[in-house]
Amino acid sequence: MVKEEEVRPDLPSLFKDLRQRCQSDEYPAYLAVRVSDLEPDVVPVFRQGTRGYLLHGLCYLKNAYHPHGIVQSQAVDLVRIARLVSNATRLPLLAVPLFLLVGAVNAGWSGLLWAVLCLLLTSGLSLLYLAYLARSGKVRDPRRIPQQERIRPLRVVAGLHAGAWIIVTVLGAPDSLRAVLLSYALATTAFAVLTPYINISLHAAGVSGAVVCLLFVFGFLGAIFIPVLPLVWWARRRLGRHTNLELALGTVVGGGLTWVSFAVVVTL
Numbered sequence: 001m002v003k004e005e006e007v008r009p010d011l012p013s014l015f016k017d018l019r020q021r022c023q024s025d026e027y028p029a030y031l032a033v034r035v036s037d038l039e040p041d042v043v044p045v046f047r048q049g050t051r052g053y054l055l056h057g058l059c060y061l062k063n064a065y066h067p068h069g070i071v072q073s074q075a076v077d078l079v080r081i082a083r084l085v086s087n088a089t090r091l092p093l094l095a096v097p098l099f100l101l102v103g104a105v106n107a108g109w110s111g112l113l114w115a116v117l118c119l120l121l122t123s124g125l126s127l128l129y130l131a132y133l134a135r136s137g138k139v140r141d142p143r144r145i146p147q148q149e150r151i152r153p154l155r156v157v158a159g160l161h162a163g164a165w166i167i168v169t170v171l172g173a174p175d176s177l178r179a180v181l182l183s184y185a186l187a188t189t190a191f192a193v194l195t196p197y198i199n200i201s202l203h204a205a206g207v208s209g210a211v212v213c214l215l216f217v218f219g220f221l222g223a224i225f226i227p228v229l230p231l232v233w234w235a236r237r238r239l240g241r242h243t244n245l246e247l248a249l250g251t252v253v254g255g256g257l258t259w260v261s262f263a264v265v266v267t268l
Contacts, residue, residue, distance in 0.1 A: 078238060085235035087143075089228070091206040092123040098210050099180060102217055106174045114173045118181055121164035126157050144241075147199040154192035161185035175266045176217055183209055183254075183261035190253050198249065201242045205254025207232045212258040216266065 087093075096119060103115030130153070134142040139149050165181040173181075187205055194200050207229050214222030229251065236242045242250075 082235040082238040085231055086203060086239060086241075089203050089207055089232050089235075091202055092127055094206050094210060095119060095123045095184070098213060099177065102176045102180055102213065103174065105217055106176045111174055111177070114168070114177050118164065118168060118173070118177055121167060122161055122181065122184060125160050125164075129153070129156060129160070147195060150195050151192065154188055154195055158185060158188035158192050161188050176262075179216075179262045179265040180213055180258075182265055183213070183258040186257040186261060187254055190257060194249070194253070199242060199246050200253065201236055201247045201250030203232050203236055204229070204242075204247045204250035208251040208255035209258035212255045213262070216259075216262045 099115040099118050099122075100112060103111035103113075103118075105111070107114065130139075130142050133139045133153060139145050139153070145153070161181065162185040165178065165185050168181060169178055187209060191200055191202060191205070211222065211225050211229060214225050216222075233247050233251075236247060237244070
């Protein structure tokens with residue numbers, strides 16, 4: 001029978017040897033290892049010692065969290081909002097509630113019928129022409145037409161609006177609707193003339209023209225629509241589509257020509 005002392009070393013001697021090694025510099029019993037050459041927001045702090053490997057609970061989550069992900073998400077959300085605002089205020093879409101509202105206020109149900117006719121002659125024909133351009137490959141993206149590709153379409157649309165104004169004037173449409181149609185014809189003509197030289201904002205022109213139109217029709221109540229203009233201004237700047245000068249020029253052209261149209265058709 002083998003004695004226990006021959007198999008197991010002397011425990012007191014073993015403990016003494018361990019204490020001597022712990023006090024030396026060669027094998028420290030407690031190490032604090034930090035990764036100093038990496039970003040603390042990315043690499044968490046680990047500790048090694050008698051307690052073993054320990055992740056510092058909430059501190060680990062805080063250090064592992066990187067704030068740029070939230071910032072990027074917020075930026076994407078703002079771009080998405082800007083696109084929604086931009087899409088909702090395109091001229092053909094903006095014309096739908098504008099014509100219907102002006103027609104209903106001025107002539108009731110018959111005014112709505114006149115408004116539908118105006119929409120068919122303006123937005124309807126314009127959208128059909130745009131679909132033809134996209135299908136034939138003459139424009140690459142109908143939602144974002146470059147400045148040089150706009151010139152001919154704007155000339156055609158200006159002619160459509162001018163013809164629509166002549167038709168409804170001969171047929172005896174209400175004055176306010178004729179004024180809106182005239183403002184569209186004048187504005188698109190101005191766009192066709194200015195576009196070869198500057199990328200004028202059609203969105204700003206359409207919204208500013210709608211504001212002036214509602215002020216003529218509803219008085220001070222039409223001012224409720226004014227906050228849409230700075231919102232569209234922000235959206236177009238956020239998307240990088242226009243400079244402040246192009247937006248300001250669109251605002252002046254759209255609002256100014258709408259005021260001229262109402263002054264000529266309704267006031268005089």
